[in-house]
Amino acid sequence: MENNNNLPLNEQESLKELTPEQKSNRQLAERLFPEDLPSIESLLTRYPDRELPKGAMVTRIAPSPTGFMHIGGMYMALISCRLAHQTNGVYYLRIEDTDQKREVEGARKVVTDSLHKFGLDPDEGEGINGVEKGAYGPYRQSERKDIYKSFIKHLVEIGRAYPCFCSEEELEATHKKQEELNVKSGYYGVWAKYRNADPNIVEEMLNQGKPYIIRFKSLGSNENKIVYNDLLKGQIELPENDLDLVILKSDGLPTYHFAHVIDDHLMGTTHVLRGDEWLSSIPLHRELFKAFEFKCPEYAHIAPINKIDESGGKRKLSKRKDPEANISFFGENGYPEVAVVEYLMNLANSNFEDWRKANPDKLYTEFQLALKKLPDSAGPLFDRVKLNDIAKEKIAGMKAEDLYAKVLDWSSKYDPDFKEILEKDPEYWIKVFSIDRGGNKSRKDITMWSEVKEISAFFNKDRFIEPDWSSFTSKLNTDEIKSIISQYDLVFSLDDSSDKWMEKIKQIAVNFGFAPDTKTYKKNKESFRGHVGEVAQIIRFAITGRTQTPDLYQIMQVLGEEECRKRLTLI
């Protein structure tokens, strides 16, 4: 059995020899936490140091379950994952659900599913099946209440934490007063009402059942500086923390600051990668680590992904205003996940794209991500155009079969109509997707799966719409266009080789006063009305209703003779 007050026996025996202050602290701790809590010693044994090879990094991603997976969170997860795995370390997931107000149903699943989708499943913590793995759990902060309480109780015992009964109004009032007096605002020094409160008063408040929170008793001074070395930003001088900040909320859950210190210590995190909004909390966190005599992890404070806002300023991608802030945006539009990942890799280490160019076939995980090369600037702007380019490149490199599978998968979720069309004749659609695909001259015309239906609409024989010739501009008149098409209808054969096919179009072009190729045309522009391209364009438009398509010869091969004839006689 645990003893109740977490004290080694010999100290318990010498309880009587404590100073009055120590004694009262211990009584207070007992009064505040009468429940049976695990002892610090037992916790420290329960979470032993990790046995990892030298240089191994233990990283984590610690989202709060808001039902929304931010692209910035994914960026952080990617970097954390790469760094840990590159060093044979551990990358784990911890759910930071200490804010009950923000609790959203099914939010954890959004996190695990998103991570899974992008190939960033954690080594420890909750997986897609909802089951936790790993020996350093539980990995949900709401399930670690007793752990936090044990440590807070310890802090009270040693006089480094105390209850505060201030109401919201009271706090606001001090803040106002501080503003009037033009002094630093916050709960500190003389402004910390309950910092050195009379034990009797505290006891009375407690007896009255007054609501309270627990504050950390800071020993720092705003006048002093601490020197901190950020993995990204280098050496930074910050003022010491002197605020008695809340560590345990009235709902019995810890604040981020406290949970961070306890969890990252117990779980053996070596490198904390987090948003740079945390940078100014470093003095507090350092003091907290010191209070427990824990070793401080290394930190890298990473700037968020931004966008230009309405007024021209930079702002973090916003959950409410920017659809692309939500990682699900990319799935809904049908971006290949790997394109998003590689875009993010590029943001993380700008030399990634050079590596990618030199190693087009390697997995991105073979790239050595350098912590030192993470940008230490103010935060990049999200560049959809650049992402699009990467996506096009990725899709162009895919096999027709894989493309079919991906588009089918996407459609079954977001476009059942297209799914049905695709499933009707898989072989046909794979042939469609094979056009201009493979080799190094693949078309880069698809950015996301959602575009495929529209781009390949003319391949859908059942729904082919008669081309709208009024939108077609040509130096040829309607009669000539009609004549070209009917002439072509007479001569074309699907048995023709691509050369022969070309020959026939050239012949028609010549009949109508066009040069058979661009070279001839350019040499002697005056003698021709144009070159064969313009005639081919007419046939293209008749067959597809479009001016931009892949190779027309192959299109006709896939469409088949009957369909081609049908379309050539429509006009």
Next chain:
RNA sequence: GGCCUUAUCGUCUAUCGGUUAGGACAUUGCCUUUUCAAGGCAAGAAGCCGGGUUCGACUCCCGGUAAGGUCACCA
């Protein structure tokens, strides 16, 4: 307002005192081409401002300016 961070082509960035300031995306042009793409080649495009230090500064220092962050019982 205090404290902290950041500042190079339109965008992401390289450079760690001496470079014609490099690359990628985007843009434009040319070549190639049956169209459209792709591809190849090329062009335009940048050191916030002002002071220092130095033989020499994008790089180091100081000041200004601008942008971002932080100053919660949210993380």
